[in-house]
Amino acid sequence: MTTRVRRRMGVEERRAQLIGVALELFSHRSPDDVSIDEIAAAAGISRPLVYHYFPGKRSLYEAALKRAADELSGRFLEAHEGPLGARLIRVMHRFFDFVEEHGPGFAALMRGGPAGGSSTADALVDGVRQAAYEQIMAHLGVESPPARLEFVVRSWVSLAESTALLWLDGKRVPRAELELQLVHDFAALGAVSAAYDQETAGVMLRVFSQEPADGPFGELIARLSVLAPAAPAVPQRRLPQFLR
Numbered sequence: 001m002t003t004r005v006r007r008r009m010g011v012e013e014r015r016a017q018l019i020g021v022a023l024e025l026f027s028h029r030s031p032d033d034v035s036i037d038e039i040a041a042a043a044g045i046s047r048p049l050v051y052h053y054f055p056g057k058r059s060l061y062e063a064a065l066k067r068a069a070d071e072l073s074g075r076f077l078e079a080h081e082g083p084l085g086a087r088l089i090r091v092m093h094r095f096f097d098f099v100e101e102h103g104p105g106f107a108a109l110m111r112g113g114p115a116g117g118s119s120t121a122d123a124l125v126d127g128v129r130q131a132a133y134e135q136i137m138a139h140l141g142v143e144s145p146p147a148r149l150e151f152v153v154r155s156w157v158s159l160a161e162s163t164a165l166l167w168l169d170g171k172r173v174p175r176a177e178l179e180l181q182l183v184h185d186f187a188a189l190g191a192v193s194a195a196y197d198q199e200t201a202g203v204m205l206r207v208f209s210q211e212p213a214d215g216p217f218g219e220l221i222a223r224l225s226v227l228a229p230a231a232p233a234v235p236q237r238r239l240p241q242f243l244r
Helices: 010-030 036-043 047-053 057-074 086-103 103-111 119-140 149-167 175-196 198-209 216-230
Strands: none
Touching: 010 036, 010 047, 010 086, 010 103, 010 175, 036 047, 036 057, 057 086, 057 103, 057 119, 086 103, 086 119, 086 149, 086 175, 086 216, 103 149, 119 149, 119 216, 149 175, 175 198, 175 216
């Protein structure tokens, strides 16, 4: 009969284990409802040993948030190949994978964490939003965006976030439909802003010209066509060049 000897973890390895355990627990329940005792038990160590590596639940929570934020930011990474609509569909699919895998943890991340929040949690959330914004701008191929285009992208990132939080409350709309709808929302926001700004119009025209008729943006046009009979006639002279 052999006796298994438990291998002693190094400091960074143990910290990484505790962060992973905490993140897993936070993914299923609100961080406010998870105790240090539960984290210790799930990690197979004593409560005092948890405090040896982290001074308190807040510091462990923020470390778990950091890992979650890094992973979430990574979901927006996408090769700059092919039509933008198809790229955004893939990004939204990975984004909702994360949302579904880490429901309560995602909600806690985006809402600022346990009661009281913290500047660290707020900074992590802002970092995720900024990373998403920069990735989308890179896909658009714009280094110095006009103000209206910046508004479009930042508004869309916020819309994706708020839509995901609402979806978690009962999942009353099929996930795949929301992923597609958010891609349509991006096109719609861009088109409306393009009607007010020539620089934005130039970017969106370039994007739309590369989209296939059977892609997400083409599907949006088909869906909107049902509204055409009820839409009032708009004199051609009032339409911006981009929409003629």
